[in-house]
Amino acid sequence: MATPKELSGSNDVNNTVVGPSILISGRLTGDEDLTVRGRVEGELTLSRTLIVEPSGVVKANVAVRNAIVSGVVVGNINATESVELTREGRMVGDIHAPRVIIVDGASFRGRVDMGDVEPGRLPSQRPVVARPAAPVTRPSTAPARPSAPPARPTTPPPARPTAPVATTRPAPAPTVTMPARPASKPLPPPPPPRVEPRPVAPPVEPASAEPPTPFALGAGAKKKVVVKKKTR
Amino acid sequence: MATGETGIIGKGIVIKGNLTGGGDLVIEGRVEGQIALKNHLTIESTGKVQADIRAEELTINGEASGNIDASTRVAINASAKVAGDIKAPRIVIEDGAVFNGSIEMDVRLPDDI
Amino acid sequence: MANTVIGSSIVIDGEISGDEDLVIQGTVKGKISLKESLYVEGSGVVEADIETQNVEIAGRVTGNIVASDKVELKTDCRVVGDIKAPRILIADGASFKGNVDMDMKER
Numbered sequence: 018m019a020t021p022k023e024l025s026g027s028n029d030v031n032n033t034v035v036g037p038s039i040l041i042s043g044r045l046t047g048d049e050d051l052t053v054r055g056r057v058e059g060e061l062t063l064s065r066t067l068i069v070e071p072s073g074v075v076k077a078n079v080a081v082r083n084a085i086v087s088g089v090v091v092g093n094i095n096a097t098e099s100v101e102l103t104r105e106g107r108m109v110g111d112i113h114a115p116r117v118i119i120v121d122g123a124s125f126r127g128r129v130d131m132g133d134v135e136p137g138r139l140p141s142q143r144p145v146v147a148r149p150a151a152p153v154t155r156p157s158t159a160p161a162r163p164s165a166p167p168a169r170p171t172t173p174p175p176a177r178p179t180a181p182v183a184t185t186r187p188a189p190a191p192t193v194t195m196p197a198r199p200a201s202k203p204l205p206p207p208p209p210p211r212v213e214p215r216p217v218a219p220p221v222e223p224a225s226a227e228p229p230t231p232f233a234l235g236a237g238a239k240k241k242v243v244v245k246k247k248t249r
Numbered sequence: 250m251a252t253g254e255t256g257i258i259g260k261g262i263v264i265k266g267n268l269t270g271g272g273d274l275v276i277e278g279r280v281e282g283q284i285a286l287k288n289h290l291t292i293e294s295t296g297k298v299q300a301d302i303r304a305e306e307l308t309i310n311g312e313a314s315g316n317i318d319a320s321t322r323v324a325i326n327a328s329a330k331v332a333g334d335i336k337a338p339r340i341v342i343e344d345g346a347v348f349n350g351s352i353e354m355d356v357r358l359p360d361d362i
Numbered sequence: 363m364a365n366t367v368i369g370s371s372i373v374i375d376g377e378i379s380g381d382e383d384l385v386i387q388g389t390v391k392g393k394i395s396l397k398e399s400l401y402v403e404g405s406g407v408v409e410a411d412i413e414t415q416n417v418e419i420a421g422r423v424t425g426n427i428v429a430s431d432k433v434e435l436k437t438d439c440r441v442v443g444d445i446k447a448p449r450i451l452i453a454d455g456a457s458f459k460g461n462v463d464m465d466m467k468e469r
Contacts, residue, residue: 032369033368033369033372033388036366036382038380038382039378039380040378040379042378043374044374044375045372045373047371047373048371049369049370049372051369089358091358107356109356118342120341121324121341125340126355126356129342129352131347131348
């Protein structure tokens with residue numbers, strides 16, 4: 018067995034492993050990777066990566082840099098970098114991490130909070146903060162590209178008028194639409210889809226005060242829209 | 250599912266209200282309200298949906314906010330931004346995707362937990 | 363046999379139990395009960411009562427030790443506490459303070 022020299026050697030040799038028959042209950046902290054094949058209960062704080070292998074069970078509140086879960090986790094995970102639930106991963110609890118990956122086959126119940134990864138990315142959700150930059154020019158209707166937020170005010174508007182107008186509608190009005198919507202939009206955003214209440218009725222009312230005429234479909238907020246079909 | 254029929258809501262379209270239907274649907278534009286589909290719904294990267302969604306299967310490349318209830322599977326791909334509560338037997342979140350909300354799947358835990 | 367290793371930067375405050383060998387390079391406070399062998403390496407610090415089959419100590423242990431087979435105190439180890447085991451080895455250079463009980467009549 019390697020005799021690791023103090024903390025410095027904690028790179029590769031010195032990973033902590035909790036074997037399949039081991040139960041640790043209490044508080045566990047450390048500055049190295051931890052692989053759990055057995056069971057850890059209580060509280061787990063690492064400045065590195067927690068790996069829960071398929072046989073591993075962690076029933077704890079976890080604070081780590083990265084977590085890779087192939088076993089079972091019951092409790093909350095707070096990761097400064099990422100949390101990944103692999104194909105065999107099962108978890109009940111809340112995840113708070115800027116990157117969360119859930120692979121097909123994994124099962125999970127709980128909340129996911131990726132925080133403000135990109136400020137203002139969801140106008141409907143954090144409109145107030147996002148707005149000040151370009152309150153008028155930025156149509157909240159713009160398809161938000163995942164790219165850089167600053168790019169949004171400029172990119173979306175050109176994209177919309179051209180494509181749709183050409184294909185679906187006679188040309189005239191589109192330019193009117195763009196200015197019209199932002200103008201009427203800034204007010205409504207707060208009400209739209211709050212995440213909380215499930216039975217939210219379409220929170221569209223405020224917008225329809227000044228219905229964007231050019232798009233006929235937009236006017237009738239209440240009527241059902243039958244989707245036109247076309248064969249591919 | 251394999252009906253071959255696919256509805257498309259193009260990039261320039263804005264729909265406010267309830268959207269129901271039987272076939273597959275691809276949203277490239279904008280929908281606000283509620284969506285109830287029997288089959289597969291795809292929200293393309295240009296698509297933006299603020300709606301509670303019910304569908305058999307849902308693939309998101311664009312933006313969605315609202316609660317989602319899918320009978321088979323929800324895939325939140327790398328370019329997606331999603332906020333809301335999701336309920337489905339299978340849920341996939343790709344690296345790069347942004348999601349805030351809760352997830353409800355069946356989790357089979359060991360008995361001694 | 364998949365050994366359990368508690369790395370040198372790890373601190374555990376609580377209980378460890380299990381049926382396999384355990385290597386401690388870090389710090390454990392609380393209680394340890396094992397059916398196999400415990401190795402406290404040079405960097406290891408244990409402030410816990412220990413119950414196991416075998417113990418080998420090269421690091422520091424504060425607490426009472428009960429072993430069903432053997433306790434081995436190696437050179438440079440520092441142990442404070444009572445030891446109870448049918449076989450006890452104390453190497454030259456080991457430092458130990460406490461009682462030794464090798465009479466395992468209750469077993």
